[in-house]
Amino acid sequence: DAGVIQSPRHEVTEMGQEVTLRCKPISGHDYLFWYRQTMMRGLELLIYFNNNVPIDDSGMPEDRFSAKMPNASFSTLKIQPSEPRDSAVYFCASKQGNQPQHFGDGTRLSIL
Amino acid sequence: AQSVTQLDSQVPVFEEAPVELRCNYSSSVSVYLFWYVQYPNQGLQLLLKYLSGSTLVKGINGFEAEFNKSQTSFHLRKPSVHISDTAEYFCAYQTGANNLFFGTGTRLTVIP
Numbered sequence: 118d119a120g121v122i123q124s125p126r127h128e129v130t131e132m133g134q135e136v137t138l139r140c141k142p143i144s145g146h147d148y149l150f151w152y153r154q155t156m157m158r159g160l161e162l163l164i165y166f167n168n169n170v171p172i173d174d175s176g177m178p179e180d181r182f183s184a185k186m187p188n189a190s191f192s193t194l195k196i197q198p199s200e201p202r203d204s205a206v207y208f209c210a211s212k213q214g215n216q217p218q219h220f221g222d223g224t225r226l227s228i229l
Numbered sequence: 230a231q232s233v234t235q236l237d238s239q240v241p242v243f244e245e246a247p248v249e250l251r252c253n254y255s256s257s258v259s260v261y262l263f264w265y266v267q268y269p270n271q272g273l274q275l276l277l278k279y280l281s282g283s284t285l286v287k288g289i290n291g292f293e294a295e296f297n298k299s300q301t302s303f304h305l306r307k308p309s310v311h312i313s314d315t316a317e318y319f320c321a322y323q324t325g326a327n328n329l330f331f332g333t334g335t336r337l338t339v340i341p
Binding site: 121148150159160162165167172173208210212217218219220221222223225 | 263265270271272273274275278319327328329330331332333334
């Protein structure tokens, strides 16, 4: 079975540009999570969805960040405008019910 | 408030030696506890989980962990490590909600 698929794997862009990260969860999973990993702050939960509905977005750092889940097989995390301090590895994870989360391989984002 | 603390940021160990990675949790309610492993440039992979029942939990790759309620610990152990075990290890907890909270990680380096 395919795992959680994230794209792109790497993104380098200049500050001020819009960045869109994509995630395809495992088929049948009803929860989707977005995390950010940095050296300074470790792994932080940004937002999670249940059945495509955002449940907790308290971890989203600023209004520049937004996430959507238009259907059960796709989610996006958008940063507009991007800033150098947004540079991090962004992970998507999904799970079914009370089962553990499965993680994608992440998107390494560098904002110059 | 709930939290997990990983006491060691780095653990070097010789190949075929035993290893213990420490994790302590703080919670006034029941929690689910997890250990995840992250290999370079990859996402997190579940090693093992404790939900209830037997306090000794066996996971993949020969790892095991013991839930100790009196000491509020969930230490990860392996009797004999391999070079391929070199990675970052994260302890995490989950309460009744779906949020997964991670420790700061322990970098295990296996020395030939």
